[in-house]
Amino acid sequence: MASNSSAAAVAALFGIRDGHQQDQIKPLLAQQQHRQPALAPPSAVAAGPDQAAAAVPPVKKKRTMQICHLTELIADPDAEVIALSPKTLMATNRFVCEVCSKGFQREQNLQLHRRGHNLPWKLKQKDPNQAQRRRVYLCPEPTCVHHEPGRALGDLTGIKKHFCRKHGEKKWKCDKCAKRYAVQSDWKAHSKVCGTREYRCDCGTLFSRRDSFITHRAFCDALAQESARLPPAAHLYGATAAANMALSLSQVGSSFQDVHGQYHQASPDLLRFGGGGGGGMAARLDHLLSSSSASTFRHLPPPQSPAPFHLGPTQEFGDGNNGPHAFLQGKPFHGLMQLPDLQGNGSGGTASSAPGLFNLGYIASSANSSGTSSHGHASQGHMANNYQISEGGGGGGGAGSENSGAAIFSASGGNFSGGDHHQVAPAGMYNEQAMAMLPQMSATALLQKAAQMGSSTSADGGGSSSIFSGFLGSSDQQGRAPSMVDQGQMHLQSLMNSLAGGSNNVGGMFGGRGMIDPRLYDMDQHEVKFSQGRGGGGGGGGGGGGGGGGDVTRDFLGVGGRGDVIRGMSVARGEHHSGGDDMSFLEAEMKSASSPFNGGRMQ
């Protein structure tokens, strides 16, 4: 039920947000349906852009039924259908005495009151001969489902409350949690239980009901994911950039569990860049990532995939078997190693006066010295990181097969960065997009940037760090989630978006592009397979054992090529396993879920 509703929510959400994405979402959902036909109703896919209001239809409806005890008229042709205007419906004193203008809710009461004025009065008698026709009431709101006579509600109080709740102003506010209610009795009922049970989402919202909490999580996650994908121009700045990054992190983090440790160290910093909006995500990611220990990857067997790529420098230390592995490990580093630089004092490289982005480009395309300096920075910033690096150095040595990203970095930075982006996007398309995206930058955003530039011309890198983060985030996403190739277009757009926000120096990042040969593309294919296999393994491990990273590793090669984007979920599940007994039910359901959102939402 829960995952079912969340699937619907996702579908609806995507539908609402952007019509274009429908196509790309559909296959995803279709897959899901295929796997769990009983759980995903067809309506989930059908939820189109117009069904904005029905974003969470299944859950909501159920709730209405539970709480309101509304007796819906199924089919009673004899019933008298009454349509009241909102005014009459909401009127508290409909029957007014003409003498003293006192109002009454019922006519009978008015009649009794008239007796006091010595006015003629008459109480209505029920006609005993004629059986009273059943009365049903319509909701006056034309867009409401209860506006149709076929779905009229059976009692007046019910329709009053329904109208208040669904279409009225929420006048009653809980002092403790700032929740608002339209009906006083709802508010009273809530006040009694408020604070006794609560579920807190990472975004800070409190829930007293578990099902609404789960629904919200579905929304919250999908929203973050969604905003990461959408290519609005405002995307470049602030919260969305952070969410974007967070998304890429979650994907990366989950698909490359071996580098989780490193990731974990770096991710909080990464996320701090984006500002407030990413805060919630950051916390969640923390959770997500913390459960996979750094030790996990050391026990990993080397993947058995050939590496037919000919990146000049990389080939020197990456032999056939270790190649892709090293590549994969190196890549997150490529992103991460630079971030502390940018964030720190913006002088990780040699050019201390240049903005941080320049450093980035510089490091990426230049030789040992800058690579080392970035290494140094990383270790300054994060002790744990440093530790890992040295560990990796010990294990992998010069081969760089483990996590000595810095080495890879310094040796082949330029090529790498180029390759990263190139894999998904052919150069031509890239350029076109660049041209197309530029005018898409919003004037407001540009002005904002101008203001930033104006206020922080001296502080190097300070003004534009959010731009980098966006850039790095999406490039990570690009390079490292190749299994989501069907969505590559979208990622590309967000990448371009963030690129457009960057400065000249981003160009430096792409400097290596010319050096890429078609063989790189081959390598990419392998990478896809590789990560898919691993993803399935992760999912299976988490689902079966529900335990920690050890399980994940053991089952690694056992299950292959199933989930494409689920990987993080196993971790999440593992962590939340101890949360409660009923959780395991959810987990069991999720075992087969493949949508990237499901797992995160279920936590």
Place this chain on the structure above:
Amino acid sequence: MHRACAQDHGTADDLAQLGLVLYECAAHVIEGSFEKTNHSLRRIRQLASVVDGPLQRLSMIVADSLARRLLCPIQGFSAALIDPSLYLEQCCLCAACDNFANISPFLSTGFVTINRAILEQVQDEKVVRIIDLSCSTTHRWQWLKILHDFHDRPGGPPELRLTVVHEDSEFLDNMQAVLSKQAATLMPSFHFDKVIGTLETLDFSNLREILKINFGEAVVISCALKMHRLLTVDDSVSLDGIAQLQQMANMAQLKKMASSMYSPASTLSYPQTPSPQRQIPNLLVSFLSAVRMLRPKILVMMEQEADHNAPLFHDRFAETIPYYAALFDSLRAVAATNQQRARVERMLLGEEIKNILVCEGVQRHERHERLSQWEMHMQRCQFDHVPLSYEAIREGKERLISYKLKECRSIEDSGRILLCWGATRLYSISAWRPHR
């Protein structure tokens, strides 16, 4: 290819520079330095001409205005320069207005809200007179919709009479034909009255006759985006001295503003109280007292939510840039052809910007003011604020949401609505009634 790429990013960076250069240029214009302004203008031109984006298009218009502004003090030049808006053909202007109403999410939201507010006020009336003072902003869609709404009214449609004030008689004929045809199927009695003219040129001493109002009619007034024209006063003379004195202070302030202009805090806490020198213009006073005589059930107005009526140029400039940047962004986001958008931007918004930045005194009629200032005007003219009903607000909100633009937001504040694009407030809708 590599080069091209690098250039693109250079452009993106340069575009951000554009904002700074605009402010810089304005500072030079205030200073009156031809040489520096020339340099800045060339830079703007160079930055703005590379690719076509909202900020670039805005910059072109602003640059044009700044150049004209610089020539303003030299009376020979300013007299010799032809104001292109005078040469615009009425039909083109009408087309632009029509496009604007069609593509702007805010305008149609305003119409919906105004309609609902009107409908609620005349719920039980049998004879209703609607007066549309929106002039060129008016759109037949608004009144077509109200015909349908009246038709669906529980008590049956009233006898509806509509007075529309507009400059163009052809437009009015056209509108009459459309509305009458539609009304024939929807209501028993519909009457369309045409008034050729503009809001500010109406004879307020005889408003009842001019607007063809009969006794016994329930009068409601709708005025979208035109009320600010009544704020026009001849303030050019009095300002010269002040402007001279404050010139130096302005420049420093402007430069400061350029650096801090867009932090959210400054957007929110921008001083909203009008400077003490500003008084209620006579035109508005006489209009409102004339309206009071009509005893309207309600006067619903939509206005630009910006302080474009500051006496000093630099204040206006600092208000104009973010406001129109947001507006241009909103136009880009909606589904519109380039031609439509260009027409709106050049003929409507562009002319507004030029008017705000270049003109002074009676020439300056785009005197947009914030709702807080309007409140003060209305209260001094003894009009009471009528909170928009929940229904009206909701209907407007739904309309806005139906555009599915994330940036389109509305803020409700005690029965008034502010329509926003992102963090920038663009329009306000409020309702008023003469104090009894």
